[in-house]
Amino acid sequence: MGKITLSQVTKSFGDVQVIPPLDLEINDGEFVVFVGPSGCGKSTLLRLIAGLEDVSSGRIDIDGAEATELPPAKRRLAMVFQSYALYPHMSVRKNIAFPMKMANVPEDEQKRRIDSAAKALNLSDYLDRKPGQLSGGQRQRVAIGRAIVREPAAFLFDEPLSNLDAALRVGMRLEISELHERLATTMIYVTHDQVEAMTMADKIVVLRAGHIEQVGSPLELYRAPRNLFVAGFIGSPKMNFIEGQTAEAHGAHTIGIRPEHIEVSATEGMWQGRVAVSEHLGSDSFFHVHDTGLADVITVRASGEIGFRHGDTIFLTPREDQLHRFGADGLRM
Amino acid sequence: MSTKASRAAARLMISPSVILLLGWMLIPLGLTLYFSVLRYNLLMPGDNPFVGFENYSYFLTDPGFTAAIWNTLALVLGVLVITIIGGILLALLLDQPMWGQGIVRILVIAPFFVMPTVSALVWKNMFLNPVNGLFAHLFKALGLEPFDFLAQAPLLSIIGIVSWQWLPFATLILLTALQSLDSEQLEAAEMDGAKPLSRFWYIMLPHLARAITVVVLIQTIFLLSVFAEILVTTNGGPGYASTNLTYLIYVQSLLQYDVGMGSAGGVVAIILANIVAIFLMRMIGKNLEA
Incomplete structure (x- = not known):
């Protein structure tokens, strides 16, 4: 049905x-x-x-057939735009019906599809x-409804x-x-928000300057980022990167450790630092630690019960099994 | 603007302009109404007796009156149709990315900067003249008999001249409206399978509705009072073939020095303009609501 293959595509x-x-x-x-x-x-x-x-x-195949030169309407893809791109002078019903009207779908079939889409998206009262006259979320649903009724091979969300x-x-x-x-x-x-990517995707494609940096499931990307860029982009707060002697001791040019993989203590640990900012979210606390001699700032995530204040001395211990090692070329070792 | 003092101050501040505007409009209107019920001819000085609706009955039964009404309406309608359709087509063309876009746009707007008298004279002498005009040369080059536009089709010629003047205005307004159309809407329609013609009909034209309304309303105001083009080309003739209401009033009042008759004509013109305005607002006024 909706298999899409890009080969050697350039723009x-x-x-x-x-x-x-x-x-x-x-x-x-x-869900990519x-x-x-x-x-x-x-x-x-x-x-x-x-x-x-x-x-x-290059070449684009959709559904096993070449689609490189096909006009958008012939590709059987439906798109939801960032601005929703609803037609402002048409009612919700007409908006949803528009692609079917253009495809000459019979009236009663149109009505059936509109009703089922409206029911699925809770739009029945707004048709x-x-x-x-709609709120942002409702407009979003109308845009999705307009995409659904076409019964496309694939949905594109921008x-x-x-x-x-x-x-x-x-x-x-x-x-x-x-x-x-x-x-x-x-x-x-498509999104720039890595939280959306992590929560929704079956497969994440991380892009930088048109290059694919890594393709994989959310957990693969989280556990084994292929390079420094992916390591820094996936995960929130960002992974800490440490260079210099400490990294060389681990046989790497750069080591990365996620904030949630660092143990904190007030009395003892591998690295010592001073808390600059502490953010308490209730369930979690984030500490931005300065003066560790490792990097400008090390971010640490701890449980919400732990309280350090600005200026407190803090000891950090990274979990060795969660260290990521990167070579001088930025690639994972 | 919420306290009593500030509201009073605001009223005081705007009162001079309101009074000025009211005086500016009401005094001439009142005088026109007053003159229209007097026998007031500059060729027959003396007392100007009150004659009731005599001027009106003369004006309305003038042999040129019915012709003038129809000519006025034909002129307004003809120019509106040509400028709206032509304006939309030109706007669509000018919206395409092309080399020298800025210069082309300025050239398109240029006719609007030519004053009506001059453009009518240019048309009369350079294009429509049956001996020296460009059209006459064109006809002769094709082996046809030159056509005397101003004598054979005076109203159509004037509609052509006035349309040429107003096309840039319509184009400009419609072009800006077209440029404000969200390109994602067009892309969405394209993905939805709409062909170029359907995209124009279902997406662009409804988007242009408000701009078209503005063009129609503004142009109607000016087209009801077209005068210079008629004066310098056909003088309203042959016969009454190209006399509109404005020109008829000019003939009645200035050429015959009859102030009373001219005033009565002016009042008739005001009434006609209001009838047209009511019809227009009924038909297309809803487009202006947000």
Whole structure:
């Protein structure tokens, strides 16, 4: 159904190559998240798959058939845009019906699909409203509804949650995950938020400057980042990197240790430092430790019960089995 | 603006401009109404007796009156249709990325900067003249008889001239409206399988509705009072073939020095303008609501 293969795909705007040759395979029914800092080419990649941009070279296959030159409408992909891109002068019902109207789906079939989509997305009460009268979350659902009724081979999401407030974002995240479970359709999701990537993805594709840095399941990326970039990007708060003698003692150019893999103590430990900022979230506490002689700042995560204040001396002990070793070229050793 | 003192101060501050504006409009209107019920001809000085609606009945039964009404409406409607359709097409063209976009846009706007008298004269002498005009040369080059536009099709010629003047305005407004269309909407429609024509019909045109309304309303105000183009080209003729209401009033009042009759014509023109305005607001006014 929704297997998408990119082979040696490149994209240049004028002289600037934003996507160097890239290979990627997306299996049927997978939830794939493209994640990376802004400007890394993840949205461009999605638009290449959608057909909204032409590839400069290479080949895209959808469903086993070549789709490189196909216009967007023929690729059987549905896209949810960051701005939702609802048609403001049409009611919700007409918005959802639009792709079917364009495809000449019979009236009663249209009505059946609209009703089932509206029920699935809790939109039944809003079908006759205009998008301007809806809240952000409802607009998001209409956009998804418009995508669902096309019964596409795959869904493409372009940072769909970035315009929502934090609470709504968590809710919509769950709804999209549930939708994926129910429809079992391929979904490609672009985000810069690694939390969204970790929580939703079957497979995460980490991008930097158009390059794929690593592809893998969320836990693979968390446990075994292939290089310094992935190590720093996945996980929150960020992994601590330590260079110099301490790293060489472990036979590496750089060692990385996640904040949650460091034990803290007020009395004894491997490294000594001074607490600069402590953030208490209730369930957890984060300490930003200075003056360790290892790095500018070491971030530590401890249970919420532990209280250090600004200026306190703190002892840190990394868990040896959770150390990540990186060579001088930035790759995992 | 919430305390009593500040509200009173605000009223005091804006009162001069309000009074000025009211005086500016009400005094001429009142005088026009007053003159329209007097027998007031500058060729027959003396007392100006009150004659009731005599001026109106003369004006309304003037042989040129019905023709002038239809000509006025045809002129307004014709120019609106041409400028809106042409403006949309030009705006779509100018919205495409191309080399020299800035210069092309300025060139397109240029006719708007030419004053009506001059542009009408340019059209009359350079294009429409049956002997020396460019169109006459074109017709002769094709082996056809030159066509005397201003004599054979005076109203159509004037509609053409006025459309040429107002096309840039419509283009400009519609172009800015087109540029404010969210490109993601067009992309979404493209993904939804809409062909270019459907994208125009279902996405662009509804987006342009408000801009089109603005163009129609503003142009109507100015097109109801087209005058210079008629004066320098056809003088309202042949016969009454290109006389609109404004021109008829000019003929009645200035050429015959009849202030009373001209005023009555002016009042009739105000009434006609209001009827047109009511119709327009009924038809397209809802587009202006957010």
